[in-house]
Amino acid sequence: MSFLQDPNLFTMGMWSIGAGALGAAALAVLLANTDVFLSKPRKAELEYLEDTDLKTLEKEPRTFKAKELWEKNGAVIMAVRRPGCFLCRAEAADLSSLKPKLDELGVPLYAVVKEHIKAEVKDFQPYFKGEIFLDEKKKFYGPERRKMMFMGLIRLGVWYNSFRAWNGGFSGNLEGEGFILGGVFVIGSGKQGILLEHREKEFGDKVNPLSVLEAVKKIKPQTPASGKS
Numbered sequence: 001m002s003f004l005q006d007p008n009l010f011t012m013g014m015w016s017i018g019a020g021a022l023g024a025a026a027l028a029v030l031l032a033n034t035d036v037f038l039s040k041p042r043k044a045e046l047e048y049l050e051d052t053d054l055k056t057l058e059k060e061p062r063t064f065k066a067k068e069l070w071e072k073n074g075a076v077i078m079a080v081r082r083p084g085c086f087l088c089r090a091e092a093a094d095l096s097s098l099k100p101k102l103d104e105l106g107v108p109l110y111a112v113v114k115e116h117i118k119a120e121v122k123d124f125q126p127y128f129k130g131e132i133f134l135d136e137k138k139k140f141y142g143p144e145r146r147k148m149m150f151m152g153l154i155r156l157g158v159w160y161n162s163f164r165a166w167n168g169g170f171s172g173n174l175e176g177e178g179f180i181l182g183g184v185f186v187i188g189s190g191k192q193g194i195l196l197e198h199r200e201k202e203f204g205d206k207v208n209p210l211s212v213l214e215a216v217k218k219i220k221p222q223t224p225a226s227g228k229s
Contacts, residue, residue, distance in 0.1 A: 161204025
């Protein structure tokens with residue numbers, strides 16, 4: 001009871017509690033800005049991706065195996081975290097800036113989304129200069145789906161990425177699932193394999209366009225077998 005009766009002791013006690021709380025909060029923020037608590041991505045195997053069922057987004061959708069996208073000429077494929085996210089739109093615009101060079105090299109640009117709601121894909125299309133397909137089973141987001149939730153709000157990298165996108169004039173909305181992280185793949189033709197696999201580690205973690213081009217230049221287009229004379 002003497003602790004409560006002595007104002008000085010009470011004040012010191014409150015200061016100690018406050019300092020301890022601030023220290024704990026500072027430590028939490030510090031750890032949240034390291035990669036300690038980030039789930040480590042498991043590399044996708046070509047066999048895992050090529051058997052993925054994808055759907056076109058037409059009124060009468062066609063279902064096909066993903067390997068059709070890269071079988072002949074390889075492909076660059078973006079697994080979009082959320083079409084309405086302004087950070088995803090910024091990355092889509094960056095990838096689309098490579099389209100003239102990709103066309104020159106004969107390599108197509110595609111994207112997959114994990115859900116098709118309202119006009120989200122339609123509103124995303126102006127930022128992305130390639131065809132978009134639906135990956136309902138989210139295989140391009142696996143093999144182990146990684147999520148970032150509220151920890152993203154206190155990561156400095158996310159704030160920097162957000163400022164960069166805002167400064168670039170990008171905007172978005174909050175429609176759809178946005179916690180499962182996406183990525184970008186460069187896949188060679190035939191059985192050449194996955195030449196680049198970029199997995200988002202946080203919101204707005206964009207692939208380096210130069211790395212994409214370097215990987216694309218390694219693609220060896222399939223040549224049709226010549227018939228016997």
